[in-house]
Amino acid sequence: MKSIGTGRAAIDWHDRRADVYLSRPDKRNAMTVPLMNDLIAAFERVDANEDIRAVTLLGEGPVFSAGMDLTMMRDRVEPDSEIDRDVFPRLLETIEETRQPVVAGIKRAAPAGAFELTLPCDFRVIGREAKYGLLETTLGTFPHGGGTQRLPRLIGLSKAKELVLMGEFVDPEAAADMGLVHEVVDTDAVDERTKAFADRLCENAPLGLRNAKQALNAALEMPLEQGLDYERQLGYELDDTRDYREGFEARLENREPTFRGE
Known part of the structure; x- marks a missing residue:
């Protein structure tokens, strides 16, 4: 596992998968500005690696993340605070x-800011005992790192209002029922199941995965006609690729395809 900077984020590189870790286990992976900057750097490195087809976001040690570092949050309300308030939005946009x-593999705890950290991820695997929720309205504020904007797009406005305004933890099984998380597993199996989920994605054509993700992310941002045009454009980009031909040839020959990202 290779550390990034001094903020305690790390990457574990594999053949086609990269595991990005919040790596402050002694602090329950609570997020500080240096850690968030290191996570940005980690995801930028992963994004630039053409060999990587899928990524996991995990917490080193027994907990995914306790959320924002409480000392940092206390200090940021001081009049002369120089804390970078934009680093968290930049991190979420980078993901x-x-x-x-x-x-994302959500193990034991992901409250408040840690909950918001999982929202820009494409998939979420959660442990049965995880404390997962937006608690900010019980702390004198509300989730404004993207929680009020990304969450309704995932589960609908009514359910999003319930989670945000009630300020309570959501039961993992209920989170699965509303489409917020994709799998609920035993706590001790979270990391391995998250990696297995990513490995399954790695079996598919990398260019197809990337263009499909790009099209899906745009789906709620564009009018339908514009979105359909964008989808076709992204599809046409793949027509002359080696992997496109390989996928159909493998199906006709009744064998597993060998994708190269070409």
């Missing part, structure tokens, strides 16, 4: 714009 699919 969202990463070309490869991103799978």
Whole structure:
């Protein structure tokens, strides 16, 4: 596992998968400005690696993340605070714009800011005992790192209002029922199941994955006609690729395809 900077983020590189870690286990992976900057750098490195087809976002140690570092949050309300208030939105945008699919593994705890950290990921695997929710309205504020904007796009406005305004943890099984998470597993299996989920994505054509993610992310941002044009444009980009031909040839020959990202 290779550390990034000094903020305690790390990448574990595999053949076709990269595992990005919040790596402050002694602090329950609570997020600081240096850690968030290092996570941005980690995802930028992953995005630039043409060999990587899928990414996981995990917490080193027993917990995904306790959320924002409480000392940092206390200090940021001081009049002369120089804390970078834009770093968290930049981090979420970087995850969202990463070309490869991103799978978050939510282990034991992901409250408030840690909950918002999982929203720009493409998939979420959660442990049965996880404390997962937006608690900000119980702390004198509300989730404004993207929670009020990304969450309604995932589960609908009514359910999003319930989670945001009630300020309570959501039961993992209920989160699955509303489409917020994709799998609920035993707590001790979260990391391995998250990696297996990403490995399954790695079997598919990398160029197809990337263009499909790009089209899907645009779906709620464009009028239908514009979105359909954009989808076709992204599809046409793949018509002359080696992997497009390989996919159909493999199906006709009744064998597994060998994709190269070409």
